[in-house]
Amino acid sequence: MWVPTTDGRALHAMVLPGPRDSAAPTVVFESGAAVNRSLWALVQPLVGQWSRAIVYDRSGLGRSAPDPDSRTLARMTEDLGAVLDHFGPGPYVLVGHSAGGPITRGAAAANPARVAGLVLVDPTEEGQNALYSREFRAFERRMLKVLVLAARARVLPVFYRSTLRALPQDARADMRTEGFTAQAMRTFVAQQQTFIDELAEYREHPPELGDLAVTVISAGRAGNGVSPKLRAPLNALHAHSATRSPRGRHVVAERSDHYVLLCEPHVVAEEVRRLVDTTGPWQGDGSRPDSADADTGGVTEEISPNGSV
Numbered sequence: 001m002w003v004p005t006t007d008g009r010a011l012h013a014m015v016l017p018g019p020r021d022s023a024a025p026t027v028v029f030e031s032g033a034a035v036n037r038s039l040w041a042l043v044q045p046l047v048g049q050w051s052r053a054i055v056y057d058r059s060g061l062g063r064s065a066p067d068p069d070s071r072t073l074a075r076m077t078e079d080l081g082a083v084l085d086h087f088g089p090g091p092y093v094l095v096g097h098s099a100g101g102p103i104t105r106g107a108a109a110a111n112p113a114r115v116a117g118l119v120l121v122d123p124t125e126e127g128q129n130a131l132y133s134r135e136f137r138a139f140e141r142r143m144l145k146v147l148v149l150a151a152r153a154r155v156l157p158v159f160y161r162s163t164l165r166a167l168p169q170d171a172r173a174d175m176r177t178e179g180f181t182a183q184a185m186r187t188f189v190a191q192q193q194t195f196i197d198e199l200a201e202y203r204e205h206p207p208e209l210g211d212l213a214v215t216v217i218s219a220g221r222a223g224n225g226v227s228p229k230l231r232a233p234l235n236a237l238h239a240h241s242a243t244r245s246p247r248g249r250h251v252v253a254e255r256s257d258h259y260v261l262l263c264e265p266h267v268v269a270e271e272v273r274r275l276v277d278t279t280g281p282w283q284g285d286g287s288r289p290d291s292a293d294a295d296t297g298g299v300t301e302e303i304s305p306n307g308s309v
Contacts, residue, residue, distance in 0.1 A: 060187030
């Protein structure tokens with residue numbers, strides 16, 4: 001399925017329609033910085049059992065057309081808005097992983113009336129001081145060069161190959177074909193040239209989410225882009241972010257590294273379902289009675305190895 005943007009680009013989306021009689025909000029997934037839709041292949045089917053679940057490729061990633069203009073945070077947020085426009089008035093639950101977290105927050109703030117809530121999966125945070133250090137920026141430049149060279153040689157870096165092992169065969173094949181192309185790396189480089197500086201603006205002017213329900217899921221382990229030194233401070237930021245919402249919730253997926261959606265997909269799916277259940281009940285037209293508003297009380301929880309709280 002193709003989603004048109006206002007300037008004529010086409011974004012590729014894949015939809016699981018959910019049960020015909022489902023009144024739950026539509027769930028839309030936003031991927032991390034350089035990743036196409038396929039990284040949600042373990043979570044989307046779980047959510048699709050009870051709700052319409054949509055994954056898509058950002059412009060220049062996967063099967064979506066590249067963006068001739070820019071890949072700024074504002075531009076990516078607008079594209080997510082175009083996806084929501086295309087699929088109807090809502091309500092939506094937006095699920096963002098890593099760099100997809102700030103994108104979903106921006107899209108929700110642009111039109112909060114159509115958003116039931118957010119589930120942020122180990123999201124990038126504007127409060128991460130390491131993002132703005134000289135050492136990190138030097139590391140980032142080196143990493144971008146490695147990625148571009150590897151893409152030209154069509155060689156998957158070791159850390160990228162590790163993300164494929166957990167995926168089902170069809171998603172793994174799509175990732176190998178579409179997920180690490182020269183175009184995808186050009187898009188990633190274009191994103192990173194402005195992303196961190198734009199994200200810094202969220203420090204002074206964070207997206208206004210009002211009383212939207214927000215669940216933040218932190219990884220319990222370091223790895224895949226988050227060092228042991230940064231894991232505890234990042235999780236503390238996640239916990240603080242959850243408190244900004246009157247219906248905030250912070251969960252730690254203890255068995256997961258940064259890719260919680262691969263390590264413990266059931267945790268992500270269950271938290272999406274929990275958010276929907278605590279902000280419902282939902283009626284047949286997708287609306288919610290005002291009296292059904294719930295308060296999750298800024299809860300922080302840890303998920304044990306057997307999946308219980």
